[in-house]
Amino acid sequence: MPVPATLEFFIDPGRCIGCQACIQACTECDSHKGQSMIQLDYVDRAHSTQTVPVVCMHCDSPTCAEVCPADAIKRTEDGVVQTARKPRCIAYSNCVLACPFGVPKMQTRMNLMMKCDMCYDRTSVGLKPWCASVCPSQALAFGTREEMARLRPQATPVNTFQFGAQTIRTRVNMMVPREAAVEVVDVTAAMHEPTIGHAILDDVFAEDPDGGDL
Amino acid sequence: MIQKQRGGGDARALDSATTPPDGRPMAEQPKWRRDFPIDWAQDEYVSRRELVKFMVLTSAAFTAGQFWILFESVFRRPAAAAPGVAIATVDELPIGGAKTFTYPEGSTPRLLVRTGAASFVAYDQQCTHLLCPVVPAVELGRLHCPCHNGWFDLETGRPVAGPPQRPLPRVLLDVRGGSVFATGVEESTT
Numbered sequence: 376m377p378v379p380a381t382l383e384f385f386i387d388p389g390r391c392i393g394c395q396a397c398i399q400a401c402t403e404c405d406s407h408k409g410q411s412m413i414q415l416d417y418v419d420r421a422h423s424t425q426t427v428p429v430v431c432m433h434c435d436s437p438t439c440a441e442v443c444p445a446d447a448i449k450r451t452e453d454g455v456v457q458t459a460r461k462p463r464c465i466a467y468s469n470c471v472l473a474c475p476f477g478v479p480k481m482q483t484r485m486n487l488m489m490k491c492d493m494c495y496d497r498t499s500v501g502l503k504p505w506c507a508s509v510c511p512s513q514a515l516a517f518g519t520r521e522e523m524a525r526l527r528p529q530a531t532p533v534n535t536f537q538f539g540a541q542t543i544r545t546r547v548n549m550m551v552p553r554e555a556a557v558e559v560v561d562v563t564a565a566m567h568e569p570t571i572g573h574a575i576l577d578d579v580f581a582e583d584p585d586g587g588d589l
Numbered sequence: 590m591i592q593k594q595r596g597g598g599d600a601r602a603l604d605s606a607t608t609p610p611d612g613r614p615m616a617e618q619p620k621w622r623r624d625f626p627i628d629w630a631q632d633e634y635v636s637r638r639e640l641v642k643f644m645v646l647t648s649a650a651f652t653a654g655q656f657w658i659l660f661e662s663v664f665r666r667p668a669a670a671a672p673g674v675a676i677a678t679v680d681e682l683p684i685g686g687a688k689t690f691t692y693p694e695g696s697t698p699r700l701l702v703r704t705g706a707a708s709f710v711a712y713d714q715q716c717t718h719l720l721c722p723v724v725p726a727v728e729l730g731r732l733h734c735p736c737h738n739g740w741f742d743l744e745t746g747r748p749v750a751g752p753p754q755r756p757l758p759r760v761l762l763d764v765r766g767g768s769v770f771a772t773g774v775e776e777s778t779t
Binding site (some may be wrong): 451504 | 628
């Protein structure tokens with residue numbers, strides 16, 4: 376049974392409090408074999424407690440599946456990109472390297488790539504994924520668009536991401552401020568900006584904004 | 590595969606086809622992309638007609654095979670006996686002596702063993718286990734395969750010890766006029 380098209384996943388990193396409940400809950404999913412598939416990224420660990428939960432964005436054109444030499448990654452009709460199929464996965468890790476969001480993880484003990492499948496055993500019967508059901512601040516939320524519009528009047532979902540020349544549309548939405556009125560999250564645009572509180576630039580060829588030698 | 594699906598397949602599965610990176614429709618994509626679809630439904634797709642066709646053809650092949658076996662067992666004529674070929678003279682071999690020969694011409698090596706004053710036996714020299722050449726152990730009344738310590742009875746060619754399960758093919762002999770003639774090969778699987 377497919378995941379109902381009306382039910383969507385919404386990520387709002389601004390609401391994340393870093394409690395790691397999603398990570399723990401993820402391991403409970405029947406189809407995850409006790410592995411957690413959520414990463415909690417620290418944005419700027421030395422100066423901020425801000426965290427960002429990373430789950431699979433379930434792209435319309437999944438790069439992980441495009442690069443798989445063993446044809447092991449499949450997308451079901453509801454747009455959910457599934458974990459690599461065990462009989463086919465050869466643990467080649469192309470998907471791990473290729474995914475622009477850094478989602479797939481190679482489980483070397485099982486020689487199997489496992490990734491967030493939106494708790495397919497739950498969402499396909501209309502339940503919320505584990506992470507969204509336990510998230511206390513609803514940084515990870517699962518529901519209808521109308522629900523989100525009612526509950527979060529100041530935010531709007533965006534599901535188009537720009538990585539340089541590559542545009543990626545996803546089934547999972549990122550919540551952005553409504554007043555920003557953006558239609559695309561330009562991921563690579565921020566790579567040349569100095570990180571907050573750092574004197575070190577990510578782009579080593581850029582000029583130091585302070586004018587000194589780096 | 591996708592073209593086939595369009596005929597009578599699940600239209601919903603087609604509508605949700607994964608977008609190729611260049612955004613062009615699937616019909617304009619290279620063949621490899623259509624052969625290795627990312628969509629689960631297309632990857633798993635076997636139409637009812639294809640399944641029934643496979644089952645019917647496979648069953649038909651099995652049935653035809655059964656009839657072929659029946660035909661072979663009823664109508665097959667025994668192969669025409671090859672003419673006798675002189676392979677050795679009686680005086681050539683001492684009692685207990687052995688020599689190899691080929692019969693018919695171009696066959697695998699056969700082994701001729703003189704077991705008595707007027708008694709000869711001949712077998713294929715290839716062990717029926719893994720085709721190593723067997724060597725005669727006349728004093729034991731056996732043939733020995735040294736590769737895996739297989740033993741055959743010298744009188745009958747049947748396996749008596751070790752890994753071989755099938756007897757050695759026997760070469761039929763005719764001793765007349767001081768010569769040994771090979772007249773046929775008896776293949777046996779039991």
